[in-house]
Amino acid sequence: MxxxxxxxxxxxxxxxxxCEAAEALKRSSSAVIATHIDAxxxxxxxxxxxxxxxxxxxxxxxxxKKLDEGAVNALKAxxxxxxxxxxxxxxxxxxxxxxxxxxxxxxxxxTSAGQGKRSGQVRLTDFSTVIHVNPQLHGxxxxxxxxxxxxxxxxxxxxxxxxxxxxxxxxxxxxxDLQDQSTRRLEGVNRKILEAAEGLGLVTAMQDIRYFxxxxxxxxxxxxxxxDPFVPRISGNEQGATGFLLELGIELKDGDSxxxxxxxxxxxxxTIMEALRxxxxxxxxxxxxxxxxxxxVYVLVKEPRGTPVRDAKEYATLLNACGRHGKAEVxxxxxxxxxxxxxxxxxxxxxxxxxxxxxxxxxxxxSGIVRLRNIQFFDAGDEIEDTIVGxxxxxxxxxxxxxxxxxxxxxxxxxxxxxxxxxxxxxxxxQDLVSKGIDLSVAMRTAAExxxxxxxxxxxxxxxxxxxxxxxxxxxxxDDLVGRQLSARARRLG
Numbered sequence: 001m002x003x004x005x006x007x008x009x010x011x012x013x014x015x016x017x018x019c020e021a022a023e024a025l026k027r028s029s030s031a032v033i034a035t036h037i038d039a040x041x042x043x044x045x046x047x048x049x050x051x052x053x054x055x056x057x058x059x060x061x062x063x064x065k066k067l068d069e070g071a072v073n074a075l076k077a078x079x080x081x082x083x084x085x086x087x088x089x090x091x092x093x094x095x096x097x098x099x100x101x102x103x104x105x106x107x108x109x110x111t112s113a114g115q116g117k118r119s120g121q122v123r124l125t126d127f128s129t130v131i132h133v134n135p136q137l138h139g140x141x142x143x144x145x146x147x148x149x150x151x152x153x154x155x156x157x158x159x160x161x162x163x164x165x166x167x168x169x170x171x172x173x174x175x176x177d178l179q180d181q182s183t184r185r186l187e188g189v190n191r192k193i194l195e196a197a198e199g200l201g202l203v204t205a206m207q208d209i210r211y212f213x214x215x216x217x218x219x220x221x222x223x224x225x226x227x228d229p230f231v232p233r234i235s236g237n238e239q240g241a242t243g244f245l246l247e248l249g250i251e252l253k254d255g256d257s258x259x260x261x262x263x264x265x266x267x268x269x270x271t272i273m274e275a276l277r278x279x280x281x282x283x284x285x286x287x288x289x290x291x292x293x294x295x296x297v298y299v300l301v302k303e304p305r306g307t308p309v310r311d312a313k314e315y316a317t318l319l320n321a322c323g324r325h326g327k328a329e330v331x332x333x334x335x336x337x338x339x340x341x342x343x344x345x346x347x348x349x350x351x352x353x354x355x356x357x358x359x360x361x362x363x364x365x366x367s368g369i370v371r372l373r374n375i376q377f378f379d380a381g382d383e384i385e386d387t388i389v390g391x392x393x394x395x396x397x398x399x400x401x402x403x404x405x406x407x408x409x410x411x412x413x414x415x416x417x418x419x420x421x422x423x424x425x426x427x428x429x430x431q432d433l434v435s436k437g438i439d440l441s442v443a444m445r446t447a448a449e450x451x452x453x454x455x456x457x458x459x460x461x462x463x464x465x466x467x468x469x470x471x472x473x474x475x476x477x478x479d480d481l482v483g484r485q486l487s488a489r490a491r492r493l494g
Contacts (some may be wrong), residue, residue, distance in 0.1 A: 003161035006196050009286060010189060014138045015154065021102040021131045022158035026055050028081035033061040034071075035086040035325035036148070037387070039176025039316035043149040043169045044086035044104065045491075046335030051156035051163050052084075061082075063328040065387065066465065067092045068454065072102055086175070089458050090134050097130060102132040104151040106142030106177075107456060108441060123416025135189065141478070143441075143458045145188025149173020153193060167197035168276075171298055176316030178460065180430060181228075184295025194298070201301065203312075208297045209261065209273060214309040218258035220245055227398025228431070229275060229292045232283045236400030250274055262305060292431075308350065309343070310332065316347050321353035324387040342448075353388075360384040360392045364410070365399070374483040375427075377409035377475060386412040390463055391425030397428050404430050407440060407482060409475070414465055421468040422453075427478075429460045437489025438482060447477040 013469075025031065031052055040088055045142070052059040060080070064071050067088045067305055078402040082100050089096060089103035093110035096103065108394035109132075114246050133155050135146040153170035156163040174180065174190045186194050187203075197203040208214065213222040223234050223241040234239045234291040245252060246270055250258060258454040262283050273293060280290045298312035308314035333342030367378045378396075380389055393410035395404060412421040413415040425448070427440050448464035450454030452475045454463025466474050 003157055003164045003196075004291075006164070006183065006192055007157065010154070011138055011140065012139065014133070014135060014189070017131065017133045017137070018151075018158040019153040021104065021155040022134050024082060024100075024102055024131055025052065025057065025084065025155065026159055029058055030058045030080045031060070031082045032075060032078055032080045033059055033084045033086060034075055034088070035063060036088045037065055038087075039319040039323070040091060040148045040173040041087035041280070041291070042154040042319045042323055042328055043173035043176065043316075043335055045328075046105075046146075047149060047156050047163075047166045047169050048084050048086050049332070050166060050336065051159050054162060055159055056412045057458065059291075059416065061329070061332060062225050062235070063323065064455070065091070066087065067095070068465075069095055070356060072099075075389050083346045085151045085494050090132060090136070090163045090440055093132070097429065099129060102155065103130060104155050106135055106146055106148050106151055108136060108142070108445070109134065138279065140188060143460075144179045144183070146188075146190055147174040147179055149176075150190055164196060164201070165200060167193050168202040170301060171203050172300075172312055172315055172319075172335075173195050175298055175312040176319060176429045177458075179289065180298075180458070182434070184292060184297075186296070190328045191464065204299045204301050206297050206299065207294060209269070209293060210295045211261075211298060212313050212317070214261040214297065215306055215314055216308050217260060218252065219250065219261055219264065220252060221258075222261055225341070225396070229280065229289045230398055230402075230404070231280065234276075234279070244275070244279075245272070247274060277325065289316075309339075317353075318350050320391075321350040322346050324385075324391075325349050325353060335457045354444075356385070356388060357391060358396065360388060361395050361399070363397050366394050369396075369403075369408075371403065371406065372479045373420065374406060374486065375409055375479050376406045376473070377401060377411065379411040379471075381411075382413045384410075384412050386414050386424035387475055389424060390428060390461065393426055394428035394461070404432070407438065415466075422465050424466045425466060425471075425474065426438040427462050429436065431460065434459050437483060437485045437492075440482075443478055443481040443485065446481055447474050448476055450474075474485070 033045050033048045044464045048061045085103040091107050091179050132238055133151045136142045152171045172195045180186045211226045220241045224238045226235045234244055258438045269273045302484040303310040306317045319331040330342050330345050334346050363383050369376050369378050370383040389410045389412040393408045397408040407427050409427045412424050413426045439459040442456035443458045444462040448466050451466050451470040453466030455466050457463055
């Protein structure tokens with residue numbers, strides 16, 4: 001697909017906003033990129049930085065865990081022609097007002113900003129100084145149809161057709177943001193961008209097992225850490241996973257090296273997948289759950305086999321490891337093609353990340369999970385870093401014996417500087433819970449705002465920062481809000 005073909009296939013108002021953003025960016029002589037520290041944000045920053053450099057605009061990139069008032073004021077004070085907010089900004093629209101800025105985001109807009117309405121959303125384009133490229137302003141889902149990196153890519157494409165070759169980074173951002181999770185494939189505008197990346201030979205989409213670690217994890221470890229779908233007696237059970245494979249006659253090693261999923265023959269892969277399906281049927285799992293074993297996976301075909309930058313899920317985890325451990329700039333270097341020092345440092349950060357997650361998960365399992373009516377939670381205090389506590393909550397929800405009938409909330413002491421002690425709250429759900437009507441983004445944002453905090457995210461995963469002394473009130477509000485969401489869904493179906 002050519003750049004013109006991709007542009008013509010997009011919703012007209014969305015593309016018009018990208019073109020308006022592109023013109024503002026090209027007129028600037030300097031720019032600051034303000035972006036999030038996760039895989040979507042780092043991918044978006046790489047798209048923006050490359051596009052600006054090609055346009056002869058000098059970029060500087062700054063990374064943020066969240067965009068609070070202090071961060072916005074600091075950005076406004078910088079001597080730069082324009083600020084380009086990527087994968088954040090829409091939720092802080094009222095704070096950004098007055099700055100010369102472009103926002104390429106996909107999160108729910110700040111409803112306190114703007115006067116008009118469009119498709120049930122505020123019209124952030126009412127601000128003359130801020131140009132917004134956000135699917136949610138045009139009735140397009142920001143949870144599964146376009147990511148922050150995707151919105152940024154559209155603005156980059158409008159700047160120069162050469163930037164079509166950045167499509168793989170938009171795919172990477174979408175996968176990192178779990179936008180393929182619900183239907184097991186990329187949809188909407190993400191799909192169009194994927195087709196462009198495939199047309200350039202940058203990405204191949206293929207049907208395969210969707211568990212994490214296809215390229216780099218030993219097969220038994222891939223199955224041990226599987227969670228979507230969760231496989232009884234195999235997920236979270238190294239002996240169970242190893243025994244399962246040996247009973248099928250699968251050789252776990254090739255000489256002294258552990259075999260990964262990508263090392264297996266097609267026949268071996270088929271044998272394992274059929275056995276997993278049969279096992280799930282014996283465990284009386286629904287067909288909808290069994291179907292989640294297989295779906296689209298995304299291979300960056302120009303990257304070496306057996307490396308984490310070849311599989312989009314593993315690449316995104318590598319970027320998250322960089323961002324969550326204070327080295328987002330290393331992830332940016334990797335996205336921009338540094339396969340030397342940046343990749344080496346990123347791999348070291350990934351090893352540290354995995355070790356930190358393993359220790360944190362073991363701690364969380366022994367901490368004591370408290371179940372309320374509609375949610376469950378644990379409080380890590382200062383035992384788990386606030387940058388990874390949400391990941392731990394998701395891992396805990398997918399572990400052996402976990403109660404997956406309620407979202408998992410995790411608390412950790414916030415590391416941000418503040419006059420008032422604050423706590424970070426992260427929550428993770430499942431696709432089954434989302435299908436029952438839960439929207440964790442709405443619930444977290446509403447509960448946080450009522451206790452003087454801020455929150456948001458997506459329907460299946462969200463976060464908030466709240467005053468430490470209002471934690472119990474926050475939990476009560478969140479429990480009630482989730483219960484109302486479930487009840488509303490039940491009434492509609494009834």
